[in-house]
Amino acid sequence: MRGFLHHLWITLKLNFRNPQAVVFGYVVPIFFLMAFGAYFAGSYPKEPMIRNLGQLLTITIMGGACFGMPIAVVSERERGVWRRYRLTPMPTAGFVLSILIARYLLILTAGVLQLALAVWIYHMPLPIAPFKLLGSFTLATFAFLAIGLTISMIASSTHAVQALGQSLFLPMIMIGGVGVELARLPQWARKVAAFLPGRYSVQAMDVTAYNVKVSTHLYGWYNYFALTLIAL
Numbered sequence: 554m555r556g557f558l559h560h561l562w563i564t565l566k567l568n569f570r571n572p573q574a575v576v577f578g579y580v581v582p583i584f585f586l587m588a589f590g591a592y593f594a595g596s597y598p599k600e601p602m603i604r605n606l607g608q609l610l611t612i613t614i615m616g617g618a619c620f621g622m623p624i625a626v627v628s629e630r631e632r633g634v635w636r637r638y639r640l641t642p643m644p645t646a647g648f649v650l651s652i653l654i655a656r657y658l659l660i661l662t663a664g665v666l667q668l669a670l671a672v673w674i675y676h677m678p679l680p681i682a683p684f685k686l687l688g689s690f691t692l693a694t695f696a697f698l699a700i701g702l703t704i705s706m707i708a709s710s711t712h713a714v715q716a717l718g719q720s721l722f723l724p725m726i727m728i729g730g731v732g733v734e735l736a737r738l739p740q741w742a743r744k745v746a747a748f749l750p751g752r753y754s755v756q757a758m759d760v761t762a763y764n765v766k767v768s769t770h771l772y773g774w775y776n777y778f779a780l781t782l783i784a785l
Contacts, residue, residue, distance in 0.1 A: 557647050564655040568625060573711070577620035578659055582613040582667050590675050602677045604734075607758035609671070610664050610690060611731050611751055617660035618697035619704060619721055623714040626652065626705040653698055660694050678763075686761035689777075693754035696783040700750070725751035753779040 568574050589605055602609075629635060638648050671677040680686045700721065708714040726732035728742040729749035735756075738746065746752040757776040759765050 557643065557651055560643070560648060561651045561655050564625075564652055565658065568621070568655070568659055571625055571628065573624050574621040577616040577624070579663050579666070581616040581620075582609070582663055583670065585609060585612045586667055586670055590671075601763075602671055602675050603680070603763045604759075606668070606671070606677070606680065606762040607755040608731050608734070609667055610758055611693065611754040612726070613663050613667055614660055614690070614694050614697050614754065615722055615725065615731070615751070617656060617663060618694065618701040619718045620701075620714070621659070622652065622656045622698065622701040623704040623708060623718065624711050626702075627708050627711050627714050630705075631710065649702075653695070653702075656698060656701075657691070657694055661690070664690060680762040681764065682761040686758055689754075689757040689761055692777060692780045692784070693750075693757060696750055696754070696780040699784045725749050730755050750780065750783050753783075 704717045730746045730752040753776040
């Protein structure tokens with residue numbers, strides 16, 4: 554247990570020494586927050602940002618899980634760090650679990666920062682069910698962390714991580730119900746979004762943020778089932 558906690562603490566510290574991980578984990582979510590805020594400030598009638606909280610938090614999760622974690626893991630593998638891990642008495646599964654927990658904590662802090670900035674700068678109301686939001690956020694995070702682990706396994710370099718991450722990030726942003734609300738997408742895009750995890754993450758968190766009255770959000774149990782299946 555001491556070795557597990559020590560590795561967890563080191564992983565948290567090393568994350569902030571990797572500029573790419575910090576950019577994708579913290580700077581990208583804040584950039585999207587400002588972009589959404591600029592859109593809402595100029596919209597007429599003015600649309601409350603709370604309606605898009607699920608989208609913003611999903612972007613935060615995607616940045617940390619599909620970019621931040623794979624970049625850190627692959628860069629360690631390139632330096633031979635994982636070979637040294639195998640010489641220690643701690644099993645490999647323990648190191649993987651430590652990395653997942655550390656990344657979850659980092660993504661959680663980024664989400665809290667994004668939520669606090671939205672409330673402070675744009676006067677966004679607080680979610681109606683904050684504890685349920687935390688549960689949905691946690692489930693969505695581990696679903697995307699599973700995708701991040703897959704990227705870490707098949708990527709041969711940090712440049713390959715960015716290419717593979719973008720192949721998931723951009724489609725979900727544009728036609729996956731993350732960057733643009735699902736209700737505003739054409740019918741063909743909604744069908745494509747059903748095969749992308751971003752849709753289920755957004756819908757799972759939207760119902761905990763405000764009173765959803767859109768038919769596409771009614772099947773809350775299916776969102777949780779899909780995210781759990783992706784995580785497993």
